Amino acid sequence: EVQLVESGGGLVQPGGSLRLSCAASGFAFSSYYMNWVRQAPGKGLEWVSSISSSDTTIYYADSVKGRFTISRDNAKNSLSLQMKSLRDEDTAVYYCAAGRLLPAFWGQGTLVTVSS
Amino acid sequence: AIQMTQSPSSLSASVGDRVTITCRASQGIRSDLGWYQQKPGKAPKLLIYAASSLQSGVPSRFSGSGSGTYFTLTISSLQPEDFATYYCLQDYNYPRTFGQGTKVEIK
Numbered sequence: 001e002v003q004l005v006e007s008g009g010g011l012v013q014p015g016g017s018l019r020l021s022c023a024a025s026g027f028a029f030s031s032y033y034m035n036w037v038r039q040a041p042g043k044g045l046e047w048v049s050s051i052s053s054s055d056t057t058i059y060y061a062d063s064v065k066g067r068f069t070i071s072r073d074n075a076k077n078s079l080s081l082q083m084k085s086l087r088d089e090d091t092a093v094y095y096c097a098a099g100r101l102l103p104a105f106w107g108q109g110t111l112v113t114v115s116s
Numbered sequence: 117a118i119q120m121t122q123s124p125s126s127l128s129a130s131v132g133d134r135v136t137i138t139c140r141a142s143q144g145i146r147s148d149l150g151w152y153q154q155k156p157g158k159a160p161k162l163l164i165y166a167a168s169s170l171q172s173g174v175p176s177r178f179s180g181s182g183s184g185t186y187f188t189l190t191i192s193s194l195q196p197e198d199f200a201t202y203y204c205l206q207d208y209n210y211p212r213t214f215g216q217g218t219k220v221e222i223k
Contacts, residue, residue, distance in 0.1 A: 045160065045203055047212035059210040095159055101207050102150040106159035
């Protein structure tokens with residue numbers, strides 16, 4: 001059974017940092033692109049970042065470029081998102097998602113709240 | 117960035133109705149588009165990929181069509197479990213972009 005389990009969310013002050021993690025199991029993690037997608041409360045889905053299967057290609061949304069860093073460890077079947085200089089508008093549920101092209105497998109998400 | 121425009125933003129329908137949702141891309145994206153279903157408090161679920169291919173395990177009442185800039189998701193006979201919000205997503209290039217969503221509600 002495919003499983004993606006996010007962790008690391010919580011309450012952080014504006015300007016602060018947070019590191020999200022995603023533990024993957026039940027599929028060939030090292031063969032899949034991995035993605036972070038977020039959803040602000042009551043809003044639609046927003047793509048955040050993607051990393052290729054071998055870590056050679058990385059993409060970011062303009063809204064997070066320079067502040068967020070995606071990484072993966074294929075030996076540990078894990079994905080991370082290091083978030084710095086957090087803003088109020090980064091408040092959202094963050095989903096980890098895997099796919100060869102489109103994200104096909106999704107975790108249940110972890111809530112990040114940026115507030116003073 | 118490619119803009120994806122969905123319509124309508126919401127609709128009311130009855131069980132058994134045929135429902136069609138459209139998604140327009142601001143430039144041609146071949147058939148590089150997927151459709152997702154999301155229920156409240158849950159993660160999105162992939163329904164359709166490559167514009168018209170049904171994801172494994174998804175009921176055949178869901179279908180997708182289109183290419184270039186115009187795409188549709190059709191539910192042939194709406195079931196109670198289909199009341200949800202639907203999103204399109206282009207995977208033609210980066211940054212990936214979603215449509216704004218279509219909420220399907222019970223009439």
